[in-house]
Amino acid sequence: xxxxxxxxxxxxxxxxxxxxxxxxGMAGIQLLREAGVEVVFPEGQTCCGQPAFNCGYWEEARExxxxxxxxxxxxxxxxxxxxxxxxxxxxxxxxxxxxxPDEAKVRAFSARVYELTxxxxxxxxxxxxxxxxxxxxxxxxxxxxxxxxxxxGEPQALIGQLxxxxxxxxxxEHECCGFGGTFSVRQPEISAAMSCDKAADAEATGASVVLxxxxxxxxxxxxxxxxxxxxxxxxxxxxFLWERTRAR
Amino acid sequence: xxxxxxxxxxxxxxxxLLDPQLRANFRRAMDxxxxxxxxxxxxxxxxxxLRDLSTAIRSRSLLNLPELLEQFEANCTKNGIxxxxxxxxxxxxxxxxxxxxxxxxxTLVKGKSMVSEEMHLNAFLESxxxxxxxxxxxxxxxxxxxxxxxxxxxxxxxxxxDQIARQFSQKIKDAKYTEDVDELTAxxxxxxxxxxxxxxxxxxxxxxxxxxxxxxxxxxxxGNGRMSTHVPPLHIAVMGLEKVVARLEDVAPLxxxxxxxxxxxxxxxxxxMITGPRGAGEKDGPxxxxxxxxxxxRSRIYADPQLRATLRCIRCGACMNHxxxxxxxxxxxxxxxxxxxxxxxxxxxxxxxxxxxxLIHGSSLxxxxxxxxxxxxxxxxILVRLRREATHEDLGSTVAGKGTGRTATEDWAWRxxxxxxxRPVLYRIATWFATRFGKALPAGAPLIKNWTQSRTKPxxxxxxxxxxxxxxxxxxx
Numbered sequence: 173x174x175x176x177x178x179x180x181x182x183x184x185x186x187x188x189x190x191x192x193x194x195x196x197g198m199a200g201i202q203l204l205r206e207a208g209v210e211v212v213f214p215e216g217q218t219c220c221g222q223p224a225f226n227c228g229y230w231e232e233a234r235e236x237x238x239x240x241x242x243x244x245x246x247x248x249x250x251x252x253x254x255x256x257x258x259x260x261x262x263x264x265x266x267x268x269x270x271x272x273p274d275e276a277k278v279r280a281f282s283a284r285v286y287e288l289t290x291x292x293x294x295x296x297x298x299x300x301x302x303x304x305x306x307x308x309x310x311x312x313x314x315x316x317x318x319x320x321x322x323x324x325g326e327p328q329a330l331i332g333q334l335x336x337x338x339x340x341x342x343x344x345e346h347e348c349c350g351f352g353g354t355f356s357v358r359q360p361e362i363s364a365a366m367s368c369d370k371a372a373d374a375e376a377t378g379a380s381v382v383l384x385x386x387x388x389x390x391x392x393x394x395x396x397x398x399x400x401x402x403x404x405x406x407x408x409x410x411x412f413l414w415e416r417t418r419a420r
Numbered sequence: 421x422x423x424x425x426x427x428x429x430x431x432x433x434x435x436x437l438l439d440p441q442l443r444a445n446f447r448r449a450m451d452x453x454x455x456x457x458x459x460x461x462x463x464x465x466x467x468x469x470l471r472d473l474s475t476a477i478r479s480r481s482l483l484n485l486p487e488l489l490e491q492f493e494a495n496c497t498k499n500g501i502x503x504x505x506x507x508x509x510x511x512x513x514x515x516x517x518x519x520x521x522x523x524x525x526x527t528l529v530k531g532k533s534m535v536s537e538e539m540h541l542n543a544f545l546e547s548x549x550x551x552x553x554x555x556x557x558x559x560x561x562x563x564x565x566x567x568x569x570x571x572x573x574x575x576x577x578x579x580x581x582d583q584i585a586r587q588f589s590q591k592i593k594d595a596k597y598t599e600d601v602d603e604l605t606a607x608x609x610x611x612x613x614x615x616x617x618x619x620x621x622x623x624x625x626x627x628x629x630x631x632x633x634x635x636x637x638x639x640x641x642x643g644n645g646r647m648s649t650h651v652p653p654l655h656i657a658v659m660g661l662e663k664v665v666a667r668l669e670d671v672a673p674l675x676x677x678x679x680x681x682x683x684x685x686x687x688x689x690x691x692x693m694i695t696g697p698r699g700a701g702e703k704d705g706p707x708x709x710x711x712x713x714x715x716x717x718r719s720r721i722y723a724d725p726q727l728r729a730t731l732r733c734i735r736c737g738a739c740m741n742h743x744x745x746x747x748x749x750x751x752x753x754x755x756x757x758x759x760x761x762x763x764x765x766x767x768x769x770x771x772x773x774x775x776x777x778x779l780i781h782g783s784s785l786x787x788x789x790x791x792x793x794x795x796x797x798x799x800x801x802i803l804v805r806l807r808r809e810a811t812h813e814d815l816g817s818t819v820a821g822k823g824t825g826r827t828a829t830e831d832w833a834w835r836x837x838x839x840x841x842x843r844p845v846l847y848r849i850a851t852w853f854a855t856r857f858g859k860a861l862p863a864g865a866p867l868i869k870n871w872t873q874s875r876t877k878p879x880x881x882x883x884x885x886x887x888x889x890x891x892x893x894x895x896x897x
Contacts, residue, residue, distance in 0.1 A: 190885040191851055191858075192878060197885035213889045216844035224834055226785055228807030232838035239842045267801075319787035348744045352784025357870040359782060361434040364874035365748045366784070395875025
């Protein structure tokens with residue numbers, strides 16, 4: 173991109189956003205458009221293949237990954253509202269396709285992948301204007317966004333731009349919420365213990381919303397909070413940012 | 421077989437989770453260790469430099485492992501240390517028994533050694549009429565209770581001082597009940613002192629084995645390691661064959677990162693370098709030093725370039741301290757000698773990926789272990805690799821039990837998943853049904869049932885993102 177801001181990007185919705193958080197997906201697209209970027213949303217998006225990859229079913233993961241890579245033929249950035257799926261496509265696809273005939277093609281694709289907040293901060297350098305009421309929020313950092321993808325506080329930097337938003341940190345921000353994809357159903361008791369601790373940690377901050385980059389974490393924490401009738405809500409960071417910066 | 425053990429980990433973990441005292445003990449202890457380690461590495465760049473250096477040393481050592489082991493053996497022999505090789509734990513146990521019997525030794529006082537735990541040495545020796553006493557305070561505490569270590573560095577970390585006070589008052593002769601830590605320590609010390617003086621033999625592990633000098637390095641905090649290796653007339657050391665490093669200068673960075681990562685100490689209270697038996701005119705030290713070098717699957721792990729990284733481990737336990745699973749269930753739930761993240765990759769490689777299928781899946785792959793590991797073992801990647809090995813026989817590897825964790829149900833499920841997910845039309849139909857009828861799925865359905873044990877059922881949105889984008893008719897490709 174030679175330092176200049178791209179005029180056009182691809183958007184990859186991810187299966188969890190597609191099915192459970194479409195508002196977050198729409199918000200991500202709007203944030204990009206607001207920054208002056210044309211958004212292409214290719215049809216035929218399904219899943220990045222991470223569940224099969226993590227369970228050791230690499231043949232199946234590759235079959236699916238190939239169909240997804242094929243949806244993004246032009247040399248444009250691919251932006252995802254998920255640290256986990258972006259991590260899969262950016263970091264684990266090269267691993268998954270190591271030694272395969274299409275390895276070079278997949279590597280070229282992986283090099284174009286960005287998590288949404290990373291793209292908004294590092295590439296587009298967006299400036300947000302807060303139009304919302306004062307609110308206190310807390311932040312859960314998705315393990316894969318931080319550890320696979322190497323996010324260095326980009327989402328917090330965006331939240332920090334909002335004048336009327338107070339960000340109350342979790343005591344154990346970097347501890348896993350217990351989702352882990354199939355982990356949550358293979359080890360339900362351990363997963364529940366982790367989720368309950370995360371929910372309690374979030375409640376203790378006194379915030380009214382828990383934000384995250386990842387649908388998996390949000391589903392998990394939300395389910396746990398709902399089960400204990402908590403007043404605390406969860407929201408995808410894209411949806412939160414879009415709502416705050418939009419005039420009503 | 422794997423189905424049986426899989427139930428074990430889930431059950432053992434679920435049981436542990438119901439024990440509030442155990443959970444509180446672990447949470448408090450691990451939080452303390454995390455804080456102490458952090459204080460030792462105020463500058464992330466310094467930490468990364470030391471990690472890079474340590475990883476390079478361990479990788480280089482492993483790359484030249486066969487040559488280094490030969491050099492190490494030759495130099496040990498030159499120093500008067502008798503070197504023995506054991507392919508299996510049984511062989512190692514027999515070797516130790518033989519060494520002791522040749523000297524007429526009946527009692528053994530032990531410094532801390534995870535390899536001896538791996539060999540189940542104590543039980544073996546007891547079956548042969550030999551008393552083996554643990555002299556590390558934590559090991560001594562759990563031995564009194566007939567338990568195994570729940571952490572590789574802090575074996576009794578699952579107990580608090582009240583529990584230990586109760587136990588000492590019941591199990592140590594003439595002991596009175598006290599919760600004073602100094603008094604409790606003094607009680608154990610009194611017992612152990614006499615044992616050090618009386619023992620026929622002492623046993624230790626090895627933290628670093630230096631090839632160029634034939635030196636055994638031992639890291640410890642209590643002085644019991646020095647007592648075990650210097651007071652009795654016979655010293656037997658045991659080590660895994662991966663412990664060797666090329667040069668003496670390799671030890672300093674590894675030692676620096678080991679103690680900082682493990683307990684947050686800049687140095688340990690004791691650091692012993694053993695180069696042979698008592699020399700002419702020397703006032704202390706054993707008359708004989710033996711070294712047993714154990715394989716137990718390590719050469720098989722070594723043969724695989726990716727899995728070889730497992731052997732870089734310097735046994736600091738930082739991965740356990742930072743693991744959200746370990747912190748909640750404790751070490752015993754793993755039903756393995758090495759618990760926590762490193763145990764999840766080491767144990768299945770030693771015992772077979774099918775037999776310990778449960779451990780490979782007992783991780784959310786959050787990556788905290790890989791992030792903290794001082795020698796950068798990619799534990800999450802190796803876990804995923806082992807999940808592949810467990811379900812595929814045809815990967816051409818030497819992994820023990822490859823393919824034996826495969827089940828028809830799981831196979832079928834992933835094929836179905838790929839079948840739908842690689843066909844956008846089928847996927848679209850599936851999501852259409854999910855958005856319209858997802859709400860109607862019973863909370864008690866398989867898998868959903870596991871999720872809803874502690875959470876409400878996730879409800880799909882009324883219209884998917886793809887549907888909305890299609891309706892928008894915006895700029896699609």
